[in-house]
Amino acid sequence: MVLDTQSLRQQQTDQASQIILHDEMLHPKWVGGADVGFEQQGTVTRAVIVVLSWPQLELVEYQIARVPTQLPYIPGLLSFREVPGLMAAWGKIQHKPELVLVDGQGIAHPRRFGVACHFGLQANVATIGVAKSRLCGDDVVLGEEPESCCPLMMGENQLGWVLRSKKRCKPLYVSPGHKIGFSSSLTWVKQCLRGYKLPEPTRFADGIASNRTFFKRMNEKIS
DNA sequence: GCGACAG
DNA sequence: ATCTTGTCGC
Numbered sequence: 127m128v129l130d131t132q133s134l135r136q137q138q139t140d141q142a143s144q145i146i147l148h149d150e151m152l153h154p155k156w157v158g159g160a161d162v163g164f165e166q167q168g169t170v171t172r173a174v175i176v177v178l179s180w181p182q183l184e185l186v187e188y189q190i191a192r193v194p195t196q197l198p199y200i201p202g203l204l205s206f207r208e209v210p211g212l213m214a215a216w217g218k219i220q221h222k223p224e225l226v227l228v229d230g231q232g233i234a235h236p237r238r239f240g241v242a243c244h245f246g247l248q249a250n251v252a253t254i255g256v257a258k259s260r261l262c263g264d265d266v267v268l269g270e271e272p273e274s275c276c277p278l279m280m281g282e283n284q285l286g287w288v289l290r291s292k293k294r295c296k297p298l299y300v301s302p303g304h305k306i307g308f309s310s311s312l313t314w315v316k317q318c319l320r321g322y323k324l325p326e327p328t329r330f331a332d333g334i335a336s337n338r339t340f341f342k343r344m345n346e347k348i349s
Numbered sequence: 350g351c352g353a354c355a356g
Numbered sequence: 357a358t359c360t361t362g363t364c365g366c
Contacts, residue, residue: 162356164357199357201354208356230355240355261355294365299355336358 127196129206131237131244138239138247138304146307147252149314154180157318158223159327160215160245160253162208163335164195171195173211174335176327177221183318183326188334189218201261202236205244216249224252225306225314227327229335231255232301232311234278234285236262246304253303254311255286256328260299268297275312287312295323 159176176188191214197207208230231240232255240261246253263278263285274290278299286301289312302311318325324332333341 162357164356168357199356201356204355235355255355257355259355262353 127206129203131202131205131235131239134244134247135237135239138243141247145305147305147310148307149310152225152252152310152314154224156180156186156221156223157183157314157327158219158226158251159229159325159329159331160212160226161229161328161331161335162211163337165192168198169195171208171211172335172337173208173215174331175212175215175219175226176330176334177219177223178327178330181317183320185330187219187221188330189215190334191215191218204230205239205241208241209244209248212245213248216245222251226251226253226303227256227315227318227325227331228253228303229256229258229328229332231257231261231299232286232303234261234263234299234301238285240301240303242301242303252305254306254314255299255301255303256315256325257299257301258296258324260288263299270294273316277308284308289315291315291319291325292321292323298323 162173177186228242232242242253242255278286289298
């Protein structure tokens with residue numbers, strides 16, 4: 127396996143798929159969520175893709191792929207650990223969403239190529255990175271009010287947004303992944319919020335990937 | 350050199 | 357990420 131974020135990022139820039147989709151260009155029937163969990167002391171990667179209807183945000187489909195874990199967790203190289211499993215799950219998905227929220231950073235990454243970029247490029251789908259903590263960028267003091275938001279900056283350059291999605295919760299770190307810009311990333315994440323810290327696609331994917339009982343019982347509700 | 354460091 | 361115990365607030 128080649129761990130070269132620089133050339134992957136170059137691919138993303140070179141390809142026609144770099145086309146930035148704006149809000150008015152996206153009319154999704156479904157929105158997706160992507161996350162992974164680990165089993166058996168980390169030797170097995172359990173990757174999950176969920177599909178929710180838009181704008182109802184009800185679970186339509188989910189697929190799980192279990193693959194051997196190829197790499198340990200290394201900050202900055204997370205995508206190489208998670209993308210193989212995510213691609214396996216993506217291949218099983220019947221209702222391909224036009225937009226996927228990925229658990230982790232988009233371009234708010236030391237090489238500007240986080241897991242959301244990597245997955246979006248490989249799957250050729252618009253993606254947004256929704257991370258629960260900061261990898262890089264300047265620390266900011268955010269207001270306590272829900273929906274408080276400010277740009278995530280690294281010096282003069284914007285990397286994404288810091289968003290207080292819920293009262294008394296640590297903020298989300300939102301950044302463009304693939305084929306989407308800053309403002310659209312923020313508006314889509316906000317539109318996917320339903321009173322929880324995580325936007326619904328991420329929340330469902332996270333719940334299933336982490337084997338939470340509430341989400342496990344979704345099994346009979348669909349398919 | 351030291352600290353920070355998605356999941 | 358995973359695991360686990362305890363605590364606080366709505």
